[in-house]
Amino acid sequence: MAKLAGLGRSGFLRHSNESLRLIIMTIIGVVVGVLIGISFPAVSITKLHFPSSIISYIEDKNSGITTQALLNHAWTSASQNKNKPSSSESAKIFVPTNPRGAERLAPGIIVPESDFYLRRLWGNPSEDLPIKQKYLVTFTVGLGQKRNIDAAVKKFSENFTILLFHYDGRTSEWDDLEWSKRAIHVSVRKQTKWWYAKRFLHPDIVAPYEYIFIWDEDLGVEHFDAEKYIALVKKHGLEISQPGLEPNKGLTWQMTKRRGDREVHKETEEKPGWCSDPHLPPCAAFVEIMAPVFSRDAWRCVWHMIQNDLIHGWGLDFALRKCVDPAHEKIGVVDSQWIIHQVVPSLGNQGQAEKGKAPWEGVRDRCRKEWTMFQDRMSDAEKAYYKLMGITAPNTTHA
Template identity: 75%
Template sequence: MNLYIITAFPPDLALFFTVSSFGSGLYAEGLHIILFVVSRKPNESMRLIVTTFVGVVFGFLIGLAFPTFSLTKFNLSTNILSAIDFKYAEYTKSGPSFSAYVPLPVGNNGSSTNVTSNKIWVPSNPRGAERLPPGIVRAESDLYLRRLWGNPSEDLTSMPRYLVTFTVGYDQRKNIDAAVKKFSGNFTILLFHYDGRTTEWDEFEWSKQAIHVSVRRQTKWWYAKRFLHPDIVAPYDYIFIWDEDLGVEHFNAEEYIKLVRKHGLEISQPGLEPNKGLTWQMTKRRGDREVHKETEEKPGWCSDPHVPPCAAFVEIMAPVFSRDAWRCVWHMIQNDLVHGWGLDFALRKCVEPAHEKIGVVDSQWIVHQSVPSLGNQGESEDGKPPWKGVRERCRREWSLFQARFSAAEKAYFNSINSTSG
């Protein structure tokens, strides 16, 4: 409630008071009381001043006691009311909201189109981000380390182009130290710790700049599925996903990358020393060439010379993937089949032609030391040693993966045939 009192005193002295009531959250919106008091005698003037003061207090109390109401509906057509600009309409009028229509630039024909500013829907955005303006969407991430201070644009002094991961236990630290030193500053180093020991690795200077992920008793394919999403490792041209028991005396990572590029390999591995830890002929190192892409196996093992294990095949101990190949392989990895057995036979599904784009680099070779460290992370059941339970799980996963892939392909082709029929 607003109370206006205008009291005129001789010689034409005027006082103007305004009282607004906001008591108890109530506001007598638009209620204005205007008193005009004209006095020619001092005694009358004094009485009127006292009376006016009492009226002010009384009006203030009324404003507290009554709910919000307005006198704007009444026709107060006086010259004084019209002279005072309350801007009431401007106060109560709803201004443009965030959802107001925003005019687009006028076209050649003089017309314009309106769009609703909060009705963004961009189907080409990544799933779940359709409501965002494309300019703010960052669909990919990276593993580059950032500072907690300074200008973000000045954080990175270098941007590694390749990623190498090792799944490790602390007992293999010396072997990993030797392996990491074979990778230049062009590589981001990522260690997956299956034994929960991470801080001890700071005895190596390179470890202080590496990325450490620690989850007990998991395999590298479990880690890869959860921490190497294609949109996270997208900045890297090649991704190495290696075991911890590899001898690297005859290996140089930069030279390896050069050969992979030269021979157009999307999925590859270094050749294996033939005298130790060898399972397949395809991955056996050849001493007379840089790269090979096919081999001869035991009679009956290959129904076609262009399919595994005679071609389009590398083992899962030390694979190297191009960015595009990894995007496909990541989607093929099953959440519950953590050992990856059988995966090497299916890698060919991710590149075409597989027998040309999958191969073994012979001139940069490694030794598989066959340390059963992960097998010892299992638990003994029915009197069996831990490693036996792990090995049985591996074989079971191989059968499950083959069955799932076969069923998925069959379902796909059936759906295609039913649609075309």
């Protein structure tokens, strides 16, 4: 009996020791597992790419590969690839040298510039354009000057894209003119050509054109040929130009007066005291805003100088010189291709009578006010720049 009791106690103790050992081993196993888990990055089962041998095991239970072998292989693959970016991360595009806003696009798809070329609704896009015009001419027009614009447009060859800005909202009445069907028409009521230019002639839109004409509607062009004009502009290296004005009509400045003894002139003499420097406006580096012609590069600068709210453009002509260097060499008047300023007061008629003033008086007052505002803004901007750079401002005169 004592022996049986001893055996009982011995078996009980042995069973207790084994249970304790099992518990301790389990705890140790859990701790080790936790430590191992911490030492490895989290691995999503969806990111584990199992080889075909593993898939075969799943399909063939008799392959002999154990579950432990599968897990060992998976952990080994995860460890080897833990420092490699995922395919979605490595496929992201970011090119800081792309145009602003397009950094996430592949450079090969970016088209940073546009044009006014008309496209068909059918066929192969590469066959749309039998000719790509090299120059752009814009007129700001009302229906009252339709006949005059018709005559003017016919002075421009098929190398020119024709763009009309309609300030009276009447566009369909131009449809009977054959060239009008191929022209670009923009209609916004009671705006000026500089308002249109700032909004529709962005440098990246007109980039395909070597020269941009921004003309008024009341210009007589009997003695003008656009192709010959372009040839002279290129010959004399003019970045900003205008045709000479017939001396007896619509003349304000001596600089723009046509001279009959030459192709081009770049300087003149004005009234005493008007020119502090023979290389500065209005004696040089100067054309008026009624019929300016800009090279592509010059226009890119001038466009940025046009103010959104100063829509008459008064003062711009004296500041154009800021956009080319040396201005007195690259700004000039083409004498042998000349025009007549007919001085039609159509813009004044677009005003509104206020405070006892006629519509044209209000328009003229605003023009003068804008001239002063533009001069002040230009002066203030330059002073701020020189101050920021610690530079003594040059002694220049703003006419």
